[in-house]
Amino acid sequence: MTALEVHLARRPVGVPSLDDFAFVEITPPALGPGEVRVRNHVMSVDPYMRGRMNDVKSYAPPFPLGAPMEGGAVGDIVESTVDSLPVGTFVLHNAGWRSEVVLPGAAVVEVDPSLPLGAYLGVLGMPGLTAYAGLLDVAEFQPGDTVFVSAAAGAVGAVVGQIARLRGAKRVIGSAGSAEKVRYLLDELGFDAAFNYKDDRVVKQLAAAAPEGIEVYFDNVGGEHLEAALSVLNVHGRIAVCGMISQYNATEPNPAPRNLIQIVSKRLTVRGLLVRDHADRRADFLREVGAWVRSGELRYTETVVDGLRNAPSAFLSLLEGGNTGKMLVRLI
Amino acid sequence: MTALEVHLARRPVGVPSLDDFAFVEITPPALGPGEVRVRNHVMSVDPYMRGRMNDVKSYAPPFPLGAPMEGGAVGDIVESTVDSLPVGTFVLHNAGWRSEVVLPGAAVVEVDPSLPLGAYLGVLGMPGLTAYAGLLDVAEFQPGDTVFVSAAAGAVGAVVGQIARLRGAKRVIGSAGSAEKVRYLLDELGFDAAFNYKDDRVVKQLAAAAPEGIEVYFDNVGGEHLEAALSVLNVHGRIAVCGMISQYNATEPNPAPRNLIQIVSKRLTVRGLLVRDHADRRADFLREVGAWVRSGELRYTETVVDGLRNAPSAFLSLLEGGNTGKMLVRLI
Numbered sequence: 284m285t286a287l288e289v290h291l292a293r294r295p296v297g298v299p300s301l302d303d304f305a306f307v308e309i310t311p312p313a314l315g316p317g318e319v320r321v322r323n324h325v326m327s328v329d330p331y332m333r334g335r336m337n338d339v340k341s342y343a344p345p346f347p348l349g350a351p352m353e354g355g356a357v358g359d360i361v362e363s364t365v366d367s368l369p370v371g372t373f374v375l376h377n378a379g380w381r382s383e384v385v386l387p388g389a390a391v392v393e394v395d396p397s398l399p400l401g402a403y404l405g406v407l408g409m410p411g412l413t414a415y416a417g418l419l420d421v422a423e424f425q426p427g428d429t430v431f432v433s434a435a436a437g438a439v440g441a442v443v444g445q446i447a448r449l450r451g452a453k454r455v456i457g458s459a460g461s462a463e464k465v466r467y468l469l470d471e472l473g474f475d476a477a478f479n480y481k482d483d484r485v486v487k488q489l490a491a492a493a494p495e496g497i498e499v500y501f502d503n504v505g506g507e508h509l510e511a512a513l514s515v516l517n518v519h520g521r522i523a524v525c526g527m528i529s530q531y532n533a534t535e536p537n538p539a540p541r542n543l544i545q546i547v548s549k550r551l552t553v554r555g556l557l558v559r560d561h562a563d564r565r566a567d568f569l570r571e572v573g574a575w576v577r578s579g580e581l582r583y584t585e586t587v588v589d590g591l592r593n594a595p596s597a598f599l600s601l602l603e604g605g606n607t608g609k610m611l612v613r614l615i
Numbered sequence: 616m617t618a619l620e621v622h623l624a625r626r627p628v629g630v631p632s633l634d635d636f637a638f639v640e641i642t643p644p645a646l647g648p649g650e651v652r653v654r655n656h657v658m659s660v661d662p663y664m665r666g667r668m669n670d671v672k673s674y675a676p677p678f679p680l681g682a683p684m685e686g687g688a689v690g691d692i693v694e695s696t697v698d699s700l701p702v703g704t705f706v707l708h709n710a711g712w713r714s715e716v717v718l719p720g721a722a723v724v725e726v727d728p729s730l731p732l733g734a735y736l737g738v739l740g741m742p743g744l745t746a747y748a749g750l751l752d753v754a755e756f757q758p759g760d761t762v763f764v765s766a767a768a769g770a771v772g773a774v775v776g777q778i779a780r781l782r783g784a785k786r787v788i789g790s791a792g793s794a795e796k797v798r799y800l801l802d803e804l805g806f807d808a809a810f811n812y813k814d815d816r817v818v819k820q821l822a823a824a825a826p827e828g829i830e831v832y833f834d835n836v837g838g839e840h841l842e843a844a845l846s847v848l849n850v851h852g853r854i855a856v857c858g859m860i861s862q863y864n865a866t867e868p869n870p871a872p873r874n875l876i877q878i879v880s881k882r883l884t885v886r887g888l889l890v891r892d893h894a895d896r897r898a899d900f901l902r903e904v905g906a907w908v909r910s911g912e913l914r915y916t917e918t919v920v921d922g923l924r925n926a927p928s929a930f931l932s933l934l935e936g937g938n939t940g941k942m943l944v945r946l947i
Contacts, residue, residue, distance in 0.1 A: 342880045505875065524878045543837065543872075546856050546887040548674045553885040555878040 286311045288351040288381040289594055294338055297534045299602070303336070304595040307351075311383060318385050319374070320362035324615045326379030326591075327355040327404040328598040329438075330503075333531040342557055354379035355409060357400040358614075360391075368393070375403050382591055382614060405438050405609030406576055406583040407569065409558050413525060414442035414501075415568040416561035419450075421554045422499045422523035426451030429493055431512060433457075433480075434503035436464035438609035439525060441472055443501045445581045446572070448473050456492045458485065458508065460604040467607055471582055486511035496520075504529045510540030513551070522553045532602065584608030618643045620683040620713040621926055626670055629866045631934070635668070636927040639683075643715060650717050651706070652694035656947045658711030658923075659687040659736040660930040661770075662835075665863040674889055686711035687741060689732040690946075692723075700725070707735050714923055714946060737770050737941030738908055738915040739901065741890055745857060746774035746833075747900040748893035751782075753886045754831045754855035758783030761825055763844060765789075765812075766835035768796035770941035771857060773804055775833045777913045778904070780805050788824045790817065790840065792936040799939055803914055818843035828852075836861045842872030845883070854885045864934065916940030 285308040292305035314320055332354060335346045346352050356379035360372045365388035368374070374391035378384040394403050405411065417439075418424045430447040434440045435457025447455045457468045457477045468477035476492035489497075489511045498520050500512035505527025512522060546553060575581035586606040588597035594612045601610045617640040624637035646652055664686060667678045678684050688711035692704045697720035700706070706723035710716040726735050737743065749771075750756045762779040766772045767789025779787045789800045789809045800809035808824035821829075821843045830852050832844035837859025844854060878885060907913035918938040920929035926944045933942045 509875075524875075526879060527876050530876060540875075543841075543856075544859050544862060546885060547858060547889065548887070550887040550889055550892055552887075553878060555880070555882040555884075557879065557882055560882055 284311065285309060286381060286383045287591055289591065290350055291336060291346045291348055291352055293348065295336055298532045299333070299336060299599060301595050301599070304352075306592060312385055314362050314364055314385060316364050317388055318363075319360045319365055319368050319388055319391060320383060320385050321356075321358040321374060321376060321378070321391065322361045322383045322615070323356045323358040323379065323381065324373075324613070325357050325400050325404065326594065326612050326614065327408075328594065328601050328610050328612060329354060329410075330526055330528045330531065330601065332598065333602060342559075351378075352380040353377055355404045356380075357394060357403050358383070359396075363388075373400065375408070379612075380591075380594060401585050401587070401609065401611045402576070402583070404611060405585060406442055406581070407573060410438035410609060411442050411572055412561060412565060412568050413556065413558040414439045415446060415572060416558065416564045417523040417525050417556045418443050418446055418499070418501060420561065420564065421556045422501060422521045423552075424450065424452070424499055427453050428498035429454040429456070429495065430499045430501065431456045431458075431489060431493065431497045431515070432501040432503070433508040434526075434528060434604075435459050435468055435472075435474065435477065436607045437503060438606075440501070440503055441468075441583060441608055442572070442581070444468070444474050445472055445575070447499075449575060449580060454493065456489070456497070458488070458504075464607055467584070471584070480508065484511075486514050489515050499523070501525060502527070506530060506540070510542055513540055513542050513545040516545070516549060516551055518549045520549060520551050522551065523556050524553060525556045528602070585611050587611045587613050589613050616643065617641060618713060618715045619923055621923065622682055623668060623678045623680055623684055625680065627668055630864045631665070631668060631931060633927050633931070636684075638924060644717055646694050646696055646717060648696050649720055650695075651692045651697055651700050651720055651723060652715060652717050653688075653690040653706060653708060653710070653723065654693045654715045654947065655688045655690040655711065655713065655923075656705075656945070657689050657732050657736065658926065658944045658946065659740075660926065660933050660942050660944060661686060661742075662858055662860045662863065662933065664930065665934060674891075683710075684712040685709055687736045688712075689726060689735050690715070691728075705732065707740070711944075712923075712926060733917050733919070733941065733943045734908070734915070736943060737917060738774055738913070739905060742770035742941060743774050743904055744893060744897060744900050745888065745890040746771045747778060747904060748890065748896045749855040749857050749888045750775050750778055750831070750833060752893065752896065753888045754833060754853045755884075756782065756784070756831055759785050760830035761786040761788070761827065762831045762833065763788045763790075763821060763825065763829045763847070764833040764835070765840040766858075766860060766936075767791050767800055767806065767809065768939045769835060770938075772833070772835055773800075773915060773940055774904070774913070776800070776806055777804055777907070779831075781907060781912060786825065788821070788829070790820070790836075796939055799916070803916070812840065816843075818846050821847050831855070833857060834859070838862060838872070842874055845872055845874050845877040848877070848881060848883055850881045852881060852883050854883065855888050856885060857888045860934070917943050919943045919945050921945050
């Protein structure tokens with residue numbers, strides 16, 4: 284009986300490739316006291332993982348070389364020495380990128396398997412809470428605001444745009460990287476305007492979509508998108524910076540945005556966002572967004588790739604925008 | 616009897632030159648009802664004026680070509696049709712860059728001539744209020760913070776650093792552009808550390824001056840200074856962006872800072888600052904900073920150039936850092 288793990292084999296320079304990952308068969312360790320063995324059903328691939336592949340100190344430590352990568356996953360307990368976590372319990376934890384894992388009971392959180400397991404990694408999980416706290420607390424969204432979100436068809440962006448709509452935005456605008464995603468934003472998620480950033484300069488398309496400017500920009504992309512938003516934001520506008528996926532594979536510093544002086548001219552507020560700061564909002568988030576998910580007012584989509592051996596390619600695809608909504612890998 | 620005005624003769628590209636200004640002798644207009652004639656004693660030159668020389672819509676309209684420039688000035692009333700503003704009253708107004716001017720009574724504010732007139736343009740004027748509101752409200756300074764301010768020997772920076780010290784900063788660090796200014800910060804203004812940004816890379820000097828990092832950066836400079844501060848700021852640090860003097864003469868977009876992703880990693884807040892938003896703090900400011908000026912706890916320095924015909928060269932010198940403290944032009 285062996286288990287399969289995905290290890291970081293070497294640190295990528297620029298765009299990662301499949302050779303940066305290694306598949307390793309291990310003999311699973313025996314269970315100690317206070318531990319559970321979890322068989323993973325579904326795991327998450329997320330843009331932030333690209334940063335952890337570099338050997339650079341950041342908000343999360345680098346993935347070590349020659350060890351399994353980490354990330355959100357949901358599975359069921361197949362062996363347990365913890366009374367409160369019997370065999371058959373479904374749990375959320377951070378030991379993805381492997382078929383099974385032994386964890387202390389304190390490292391897992393029980394979830395209700397009557398909901399799709401992937402939801403705990405997406406709309407009701409870390410990306411959803413990121414969207415909720417980022418829009419409402421970090422960007423200080425107010426009803427009547429016009430909101431622009433980049434990577435709007437992604438796991439975070441799709442929730443940002445819909446919360447803005449449901450909370451009374453004047454206008455919700457999204458950018459994405461394909462005509463299909465643009466249609467998805469307009470037809471499925473109820474965005475007021477959306478554009479493909481590859482069609483023309485972002486600032487031109489954004490200005491056309493927002494003739495009266497914007498109050499809030501939720502940034503998942505950085506670079507040209509951030510520059511465009513700085514240009515189109517109204518006085519006293521706010522930017523929540525959640526990520527800068529345009530920069531993650533860059534080997535040279537990216538010169539944009541070149542109009543930071545707009546921060547002064549318009550007295551803008553630019554704030555960084557990490558979901559770990561917002562755990563106190565989880566209950567509000569689950570109540571409000573959970574209700575919208577159940578009622579169907581807030582929709583979500585998953586892009587699911589089958590098989591742990593396809594996890595590296597799913598991750599590479601994510602970095603190139605190959606997903607609509609939350610990107611997941613199904614193991615079972 | 617003629618008056619002398621300094622007009623904007625042409626719009627500079629990059630670094631302005633004396634040829635961008637013209638001296639124009641005019642016959643002063645007669646006084647209408649509700650107007651006063653002010654003879655200017657002292658006028659201000661400020662970095663923000665560089666922006667108004669461009670034909671770019673910004674928070675303040677461009678200076679028109681072939682008309683007098685504008686800016687803070689203090690003078691005495693030499694002719695009046697306003698009962699509440701008799702001849703001999705000293706007033707603050709925004710019609711600098713000329714020897715005398717006719718203004719509506721509502722466009723001037725009476726000042727007490729027992730204080731040095733230049734103080735109304737500096738430590739107790741717009742730069743002082745900018746420092747006060749920027750540090751306390753925009754950067755949300757708290758006692759115990761370590762504060763870094765760039766252009767620290769300038770009219771705004773010198774007040775920022777001293778308010779931080781008097782309000783209980785753990786450590787106050789300043790950068791300036793000469794060894795003499797660095798000595799001034801350390802010996803006269805009570806900064807804990809200061810460096811000449813021309814001596815070495817800013818990030819290296821700042822990191823050495825702030826071994827435990829900084830909580831607040833008050834940005835007057837942008838560019839490399841902003842990049843260095845992003846690198847050295849601690850988690851949840853705040854930046855008040857007051858100006859970006861390093862960019863004002865740039866004809867090509869400046870690529871720094873290249874580490875904006877730190878805004879996410881450290882959950883920083885970056886906020887723009889214009890003094891016009893903070894008029895409600897003027898009374899607090901005058902009470903608190905006025906008391907420190909009278910007691911000598913807060914010191915200020917002026918760099919004074921004599922003669923309206925030298926105002927353009929004073930302004931050009933300011934843009935190159937030729938001032939310590941507030942740069943003024945004395946007309947009388």
